[in-house]
Amino acid sequence: MMNIFFNLELLILDFFTAFGFYSFLFLIVSIFIKKTTFYSFDNQAKKFITFVGVLYIIFWFLGTIVYYIECNPEEKNEMVDRMFGKYWFSIWIQPLFWFFLSQIFRIKIFSKNILIRIIASFFLIISIERLVIIISSFHRDYLPSSWTMYRQLDIYPSNFILSILLKIFIFMLFVGLYTYISNKIHQLRNK
Known part of the structure; x- marks a missing residue:
């Protein structure tokens, strides 16, 4: 059962990155193309990513x-401690961040703003x-001794x-x- 959730979550995560790349591509192409069908497809893409955020x-x-539920009692205690203990934010920040970032496209002010879309796409x-x-790879304690020229x-x-x-193509198909x-x-519904 856990494997199904893991595979679905991976698929959904691919939609987030694909929407980010799609947004950059859309912003570049929208400079040259001003057709209404192009913008209506983009509105559908924003609705889809909000749907994907809820699914995620x-x-x-x-x-x-x-x-x-599947863990033994010791693992359950460790999981509760990780989720609600001293470093609880490390577990919760990424899923909640992606959820709120995908839901920002429901608000028209944020949805129409190009700068917010670029920042959201980047994240x-x-x-x-x-x-x-x-960031840690650029830190001064990072030792480049494993770097080789002929890797x-x-x-x-x-x-x-x-x-x-x-x-991007698979995202657009979906x-x-x-x-x-x-x-x-x-x-x-209208019938």
């Missing part, structure tokens, strides 16, 4: 509850965990760009599916 927080809470792409890793990289720039474009389903539901 639900799956996060359900996954946490299921994990708590949807770069999680707090990644931000801490980046084999598994990630090539072309593969990275293709993976970003694929994420936005189209979401729009289709919501239109069908709206039509059924």
Whole structure:
């Protein structure tokens, strides 16, 4: 059961990063294209990401509850101590941050502001965990002794760009599916 929640949460996290990249792409393309269908698709993308934010927080809470139920008593005590103990914020900040950041697009003032969208997109792409890793890698105590000149990289720039474009494309497919389903539901309600 926990594996299902983990896989769904990973899928949803991919939507957050894809929306961040999509937003940057949209802001660049919107300089050149001024069609109403383009902007209506963007409005649907913002509605979809708010829906994904609600799904994410639900799956996060359900996954946490299921994990708590499946744990032995010692692990349960450790989990409660981590979630409500001295460093409680390290557990709660990322899920709540992503939830509130995705829900900000429900408010028209924030939804229309380009600067807020750029900041929100950046924080949807770069999680707090990644931000801490980046900052700690530049810290003065970080020893670059493991750096080598001839290190084999598994990630090539072309593969990275293709993976970003694929994420954006899959995100746009899901936005189209979401729009289709919501239109069908709206039509059924009006009959």
